[in-house]
Amino acid sequence: MKITGKKYEKPDTVTVINGNTIIINGIAVSDSIIALNEAEEHKGKEVLNEGGFKLNFIDTMFAHVHNKITHFPILLAVAAFLFALFGYKNNKFETTIKILLLFAGIFAVVAFITGTIQIEPFIGKPKEWLANANTHRTLGIVSGISIWLWYFSFVLKPWKKLKWDFAIITVILISVTGFYGGVLLTLI
Numbered sequence: 001m002k003i004t005g006k007k008y009e010k011p012d013t014v015t016v017i018n019g020n021t022i023i024i025n026g027i028a029v030s031d032s033i034i035a036l037n038e039a040e041e042h043k044g045k046e047v048l049n050e051g052g053f054k055l056n057f058i059d060t061m062f063a064h065v066h067n068k069i070t071h072f073p074i075l076l077a078v079a080a081f082l083f084a085l086f087g088y089k090n091n092k093f094e095t096t097i098k099i100l101l102l103f104a105g106i107f108a109v110v111a112f113i114t115g116t117i118q119i120e121p122f123i124g125k126p127k128e129w130l131a132n133a134n135t136h137r138t139l140g141i142v143s144g145i146s147i148w149l150w151y152f153s154f155v156l157k158p159w160k161k162l163k164w165d166f167a168i169i170t171v172i173l174i175s176v177t178g179f180y181g182g183v184l185l186t187l188i
Contacts, residue, residue, distance in 0.1 A: 066114035076104035101151035108144035139177040146170040
């Protein structure tokens with residue numbers, strides 16, 4: 001360690017193989033030389049971002065709609081569950097819960113439609129099983145049905161005693177469905 005004034009500087013770490021320096025401070029020498037040459041070439045010039053990412057709002061707004069829409073039924077159903085927990089003893093949030101579940105159910109239908117449209121890239125690929133039957137898609141359908149059943153448990157008097165059953169089942173189903181959706185998304 002070198003002491004210069006009041007600062008402590010770490011020494012350079014150098015990796016040498018067969019008498020050739022190949023890495024200095026974790027950076028390959030060839031990369032360092034290339035970077036220095038490129039920096040020297042562009043010194044004093046304005047560098048334009050050619051070929052970089054350009055955001056086209058309209059195109060990106062309608063790309064992968066399922067991935068955007070699916071957050072709404074998840075959020076709304078979980079929020080309804082939290083309100084149910086907060087108002088457990090006195091049901092003071094019942095109207096709020098019904099409204100949240102109504103919108104969660106509507107967005108679940110939209111998520112199903114957009115997910116069905118978006119399944120095409122997975123067909124014939126190794127991860128088709130995850131996107132299609134018996135996994136994410138089926139769980140999504142069952143989750144949507146569960147949201148609607150939970151909603152109807154607030155609306156239909158004979159079902160009122162099943163509110164908590166549907167609440168717990170819905171949150172579990174949404175969690176598992178969301179997990180598979182997240183795994184599916186990372187595999188794209």
